[in-house]
Amino acid sequence: xxxxxRIPTILRNLTxxxxxxEGKGGTLDELFGDLDARHPGLRDRLVDDKGLRKFVNVYLxxxxxxxxxxxxxxxxxxxxxTILPAVAGG
Amino acid sequence: MLTIERALVDQIVAHARADHPDEACGxxxxxxGEDRPVRFVPMTxxxxxxxxxxxxxxxxxxxxxxxxDRDEEIVIVYHSHTATEAYPxxxxxxxxxxxxxxxxxxxxxxxxxxxxxxxYRIVGGDYDGNGRVGAEVVEEEVVIVEPGxxxxxx
Numbered sequence: 001x002x003x004x005x006r007i008p009t010i011l012r013n014l015t016x017x018x019x020x021x022e023g024k025g026g027t028l029d030e031l032f033g034d035l036d037a038r039h040p041g042l043r044d045r046l047v048d049d050k051g052l053r054k055f056v057n058v059y060l061x062x063x064x065x066x067x068x069x070x071x072x073x074x075x076x077x078x079x080x081x082t083i084l085p086a087v088a089g090g
Numbered sequence: 091m092l093t094i095e096r097a098l099v100d101q102i103v104a105h106a107r108a109d110h111p112d113e114a115c116g117x118x119x120x121x122x123g124e125d126r127p128v129r130f131v132p133m134t135x136x137x138x139x140x141x142x143x144x145x146x147x148x149x150x151x152x153x154x155x156x157x158x159d160r161d162e163e164i165v166i167v168y169h170s171h172t173a174t175e176a177y178p179x180x181x182x183x184x185x186x187x188x189x190x191x192x193x194x195x196x197x198x199x200x201x202x203x204x205x206x207x208x209x210y211r212i213v214g215g216d217y218d219g220n221g222r223v224g225a226e227v228v229e230e231e232v233v234i235v236e237p238g239x240x241x242x243x244x
Contacts, residue, residue, distance in 0.1 A: 010187045010217045045219040053219055055185055057147045064147045084154055085217070087115070087133075087189070088144035089169060089182030 003031055003075055006082040014039045028058070029071040031081065046083065047071065055086040092166070092193045092209040093233045094118075094127050101130045103205055106170035106197040109135065113143040114197075117189070118166040119157055127165040127193075140172045142181070150188075164188075166209075168195035176206040177227075184221030186212045193230070207232065 002022040007015050015021050021039065025031035029047075036043035046056050051070050058065045059082040065073045075081065098118055106114045116132040131153060134146040145153075157164060167189050169182075176196035186194065190212065198206035209232045215225025 008188065010190060045217070048219070055221060056219075057150060059147075059151050062151060064151075066147075082151060082154075084150055085187040086144055086147070086185055087150060087167060088137075088142070088185040090142050090179045 002077060004080045005031070005035060006080070008084050010085055011042065011045055011083065014042045025075060027071065028060070028065060028073045028075055031075055055088060057084045057086055091231045091233060093235060095235050096237060098127055098130055099207060099234055102168050102195065103197055103207065105132050106199050109170070110199040111140045111172050112138050113140065113170050113172055115143040115145060115169040117153065117164050117168070119162040120165040122161050122163045125165060129162070143169045164192050166195050167192045168197065170197045170199050173200050174198065176208040178210055178212065183212055183225050183227060186225070187217045187222050190222070
């Protein structure tokens, strides 16, 4: 078992076009690190030195991870993570 | 060119008027691959601001699932400007990565009596993590189809 991560269209150039990839880790931060080893550049699109990027939404089993501790949110096998760029503007 | 039924235009404008002086936002979806706006889906502006909009994160996830399950695509992303013209701002372009190929409809509610309803494509550019950079804004013609008339072909 692993953690399924759904990738938005705009980032599929980093996953060879795959809509979903699998990874492992105990926290979201570790999961992104694990994914980055196989999909270099992915972590940088999601995280900056302050944590999760402001205009990226990450959901753990359909819940916004900002309410679950952000990068420190605990993840485990069988979980599903979805990444969606924010839709915003001025 | 954006071809759209009068009823959808009216719904978008009514949403923009209702949320004024805050910006209103939402999408119109349609069958995948047809570039045809059909289903009006207003979204909550999580920022509730006269100068900024952001789709509520929970609603965005629900929308994304629905579009997938119904074999749809995002045909239009719309939002309103409440004090300026209906032209995409720099931040509008920056945060257009979710549906990069959609029609971007701008409505201005700055004039109580006059409706500004314009459509744009945001072309090219790359997503660098902070936003979409180097993209170009191209205005397109809006063809409004009246009820009962045959839909125009693109």
